[in-house]
Amino acid sequence: MKTYDSTQIKNIAVAGHGGSGKTSLVEALLYKSGSTDRLGKIADGNTVSDYASEEIKRRCSVYTSLMAFEKDGLKINLLDTPGLFDYEAGMVEGISASGCVMITVSGKSGVKVGTHKAYDYAEAMGKPRMFVVTKLDDDNANFNNVLTQLKTEFGPTVCPVIVPVIADRKIVSYVNLIEMKAYKYENGNAVETDMPTAEVAANMEYRIDGLIEAVSEAVAETDEELMEKFFGGEAFTQKELIDGIHKGMNEGKITPVVCCSAVDLSGIDMLLKEISLLLPAPSDNDVKMAQDANGEPVEIKCDKNAPLAAFVFKTVADPFVGKMSFIKVHAGVIKTNKDVVNATTGTNEKVGKLMTLLGKKQIELAEANCGDIVVATKMNINTNDTICDASRVVKFDAIQFPVPTYAQAVRAKGSGDEAKISGAIARLLEEDKTLRYEQNPDTLEMVLYTLGGLHLDSVAGKLHDTFGVDIETSAPKIAYKETIRKKVKVQGRHKKQSGGHGQFGDVWIEFEPCITDELIFEERVFGGAVPKNFFPAVEKGLQECVKKGVLAGFPVVGLKAILVDGSYHPVDSSEMAFKIAASLAFKDGIPKAEPMLLEPISNLSVIVPDENTGDMIGELNKRRGRVLGMNPSDKKGLTEVVAEVPEAEMADFTMILRQMTQGRGSYSMERARYDQLPGNLVAAVIANNRID
């Protein structure tokens, strides 16, 4: 493939609700542009974009894939992103690298939470947007309903550009409102036809001339001269409309709406045309902010002659090719074998083999210009790293990924190899920034944090398929603790005299509650009843005991032990004997000191749509939570609920929150303190955790 200039490139992320038709749309665009010679189907698992085994198995996108193709002198980089919330990392990566986001909306089911997610991410990252209403071939599709919904939910920037003409509940043609021409589709090929007759138009749910007026009005808003022309009652030329929409998109003032079917291919050729006419090229929006070596902001221009500055937006750990780094070039030219600096880590690297992708097909490249997207292999760089020329070291801001909250303890299945699992997960951590894997310092379990059950399933699937390791997961153990409520004084006496050298240690210890995590040890021994040199042994004996409490074997906290008396034998006493004596005192004393279980309590901040606030408070009460307050969130329509919750009740909270809010809610949780476990739960915790 030849090297394209930044004026001839379109970087398009295809995003939207799961199942809204993104992957099928990409398939149709590739087919219609002549880049592929057959139209793959989701049901057959043979689309260009969903090629990973996890995707074929699930019949849906899990990762973002890159499809680069050439059309009419342009290079179009399509990034097909996953729509399911568990795979949100892919959507964030794809949108961040794009110059524009095509948001698919099913003509049948309309605007969904995933539509808003895609729109909000695009808006937050400053990317122009376009809506593509899909599945118009379906009998239950209703374009007018979807258009009305788009206008109500996304406001006046929504501007239809291609609309279906409907007569007797069937689509008879599509009108391109920019060209003012109608097309009908025969076997996926457009044939120009007459504009709808007055009779047909009168029976439609929307007026074509009303829509034309709306497009003109939106375009008039983008430019003062055009505004004058509009008010003068003069019609815009086609070029004025195209330039106006293009400019309006770049300024976030116009969100065009087009429609199509990826099954019968109607509207696909028009969409290809609009991609080249309306969507921005990297040269349109040619400045990206970065930080220089001193942390000062610098503007990086999309200039071929400037030093290289490029950003890694995605990483794939491929067992055959090695590490594949997806790179967006922001300035200069990236070339194979070029020496570069990784500004994020400070190391020097050599650019590996470069290529672009058409799904899994790899197409080798010698270089790529600023504005382009390229894949480099076997480089020691990771997602969120900036690589640049040594003559100008700059760093771009990291992509903000959603934070994983669904925690599961992970083990090797059967007699699998634990070390191998850690190694394989470490590889996955490189490519998935919405994974976290760490050892719980209290329970010593390895805990994997994901965005949800599906995400976890896919991770397990990938570990199996790619690295040949199988994992088993379960709700993580809760780090309970034990403590006492009453002061006691007990004796611990260890005496063994069975021939030869005997053993003798005798201590009196007072155990009392105290505000402390670590055991506090003191001695108040009078008259050398226990010689000084045995004190450390007594303390050591107790330190070992507090690791495992008497109730269920959890660590004991809030304990002070005072050695007050005892006795010794001049020959038979030893450190070991006193250590044992101390542990006997512990085992006798703690059960008498009203031991109890403590459970971890966390501060919770959960963000929910306003209308879910009542349900959320009910849910938290059900989980023994204590709601401390509610605050309006920074984002409109959302409320923050602040509460204290027992960790033991939160294992499935990620899923419950997702169900309740259809994926709009999020939360964060942080350990606050320990509190007494309610009496009615003690027996169950002891039964489930007791290690004898």
Ligand SMILES: Nc1nc2c(ncn2[C@@H]2O[C@H](COP(=O)(O)OP(=O)(O)O)[C@@H](O)[C@H]2O)c(=O)[nH]1
């Ligand atoms: N009738 C019809 N079905 C479609 C169309 N596009 C996608 N589908 C179906 O909708 C389902 C989801 O499609 P997919 O492309 O995987 O959606 P994605 O999750 O947004 O990528 C699949 O069963 C597709 O066959 C379309 O234009 N017409």
Ligand SMILES: [Mg+2]
């Ligand atoms: Mg898909």
